[in-house]
Amino acid sequence: MQHCDTLILADWCVPVEPHDLVLTEHAVVVNDGRITEILPAADARDRYEPSTLIERPGHVLIPGLVNAHTHAAMTLFRGLADDMPLERWLREGIWPVETRWVSAEMVRDGTRLAIAEMLRSGCTCFSDQYFYPGIVAESAVEMQMRAMVGTPIIEFTTPWAENAADCMRKGAEEVHDRYANHALISSCFAPHSTGTVSDESFNELRVLADQLDSPVQIHLHETAQEIADAIKETGKRPFDRLQEHGLVNSSLLAVHAVHLTEDEISQFADAGVSVAHCPRSNLKLASGIAEVATMQKAGINVALGTDGAASNNVLDMLGEMRTAALLAKARANDASALPAADALRMATLNGAIALGLADSIGSIEPGKWADLTCIDLRHINSQPVYDPVSQVVYTANANQVSDVWVAGRHQVEDGNLTRIDENELLQRASEWRSRLHNGKETKST
Incomplete structure (x- = not known):
């Protein structure tokens, strides 16, 4: 008999690639953190x-x-500025709080809380966009979570950086260079939006991204107001500015990519642009409903993201899948739009493609990292x-996630976090609630 590190047997295995395939009574073999074989359970036992x-x-x-898009540290702002439209939410609810409270400590504690929440709901990889990206990367490595760490780029001074140029310099040093070829960490540049980055900075970004062979992600056409403001200020739609640079x-x-014209959808497809669809955040902020079915028919790779917990308010990709599938049907007036298998693909392989990680994760195939999630379907619902x-897409919830592996490490077992002190995370969250609520510092443990 051959030795292997881990042998996983479940009633059903859904590899995602090939598409719409369900294997019954199969086993997955894991060695050195990678999938080495998928075979019938009886053969695996022998x-x-x-x-x-x-x-x-x-x-x-x-x-x-x-999770193709989130702001992990913003878990500490969960419920802080609910029931506001995006522009007001940012200017009155979020930016003032960030100006006062964002720090390396805050980002570390918020990111750790987010990672625990995502693992518990079956997520093994997240793409982040927030201040102190080096702290985000450190937290992900410490907690053994896969992450695409985005360096935020914004013109105005923040607690982390002086300006856009400083953002790019720090991101290159603290994330790209430090984590080059790391097994768990990838990096990208993440300008916040076209409204917060100058033409000069976009030109510098293009040169730097080309030099470092780094991907770029940006909030784009999230709201009609964003587009109207851009036209008023520059005479161009945000997408047109990105093209020019x-x-x-x-x-x-x-x-987001909520408000795209037919021509823009065609240009997205021709250029190979991916979209991170965040349906529940778009609904909560009343930003609009993305034309997912139209984008997919055009050949655009559409992935799924939760956005941050301040605008969702949970980092639950199972719930995001269900919302995306239902919303796409209503938007297209077609019950066959975004069927369950396509929704699952959006939340797995399409996300990996969007992050440039499809050779390593996103499907259950030999040679890929053993990033796996097991869901208990024996629940009444x-x-x-x-x-x-x-059943996974339309009925399952985070409480049904029994096991999660990241690079073969058993991070969730029988629904419990195996390597993370949940009580410590809850204590830190409570302390931050007191700070923000009372508007003053409290003693940290």
Whole structure:
């Protein structure tokens, strides 16, 4: 018999690639953090002697969920500025609080809380865009979570950087150079929006991104107001400005992309631009409803993101999948739009493609990292099971996530975090609530 590190047996395995395939009574073999084989369970029992055997009857094994856009540290602002439209939410609710409270300590504590929440809901990789990106990367490595760490770029002074040029310099040094070739950390540049970055800075960004072979992600066409303001100030739509600066290409991840014209959708497809669709944040901020079905028909790779907890208010990719699938049907007036298998692909392989990680994660295939999620379908709300993919998308919730592996490490087992002190995270969150609520410092532990 052959030795392997971990052998995982579940009633159903959904590899995502090939598309719409469900394997029954199969096993996944893991060695050195990577998937080495997928085979029938009976054959696996005869062939392998594992160090760890995981048997999950009534469960479905899927690729780890990929959160293509979030602001992890903003978990500490959850519920702080609810029921406001985007521009007011930013100017009255979020930016003043960030100006006062954002620090390395705040980013560390908020990111750690977010990572725990995402792991518990089956997410194994997140793409982040927030201040102190080096702290985000450190936190992800410490907690053994995969991350695409975006360096925020913004013209005005923040607690982290003086201006856009300082943002780019620090991001290159603190994230790109430090984590080059790291197994868990990738990096990108993340200008906040076209309204907060000058033409000069966009030109510098294009040169730097080309030199470092770094992808770019940006909030784009999130609201009609954003577009109206851009036209008033520059005479151009935000997308047109990005084109002028040579940033519209296959390395661009457009976050939200709610308000696109038919011509812009065509140009996205031609250029190979990916979209991070954040349906629940768009709904909560009344930003609009993205034309997901139209984008997919045009050939655009559409991934899923939660956005930050301050505008969602949870980092739950299972819930995001369900919302995306239902919303796409209503938007297209077509019940067949975004079927369950496509929604699952958006939350896994499409996310990996959007982040440039499809060779490593996003599907259950030999050679890829063992980023895996197991979901218990024996719950009342998921019974009976006729189609496990439909049950995952339309019925499952975060409480049904039994196991999560990141690069073969068992991060969630029987629904519990295995390497993270949950009580410590809750204590720190409580302390931050007191600080923000009372408007003064409290003693830290």
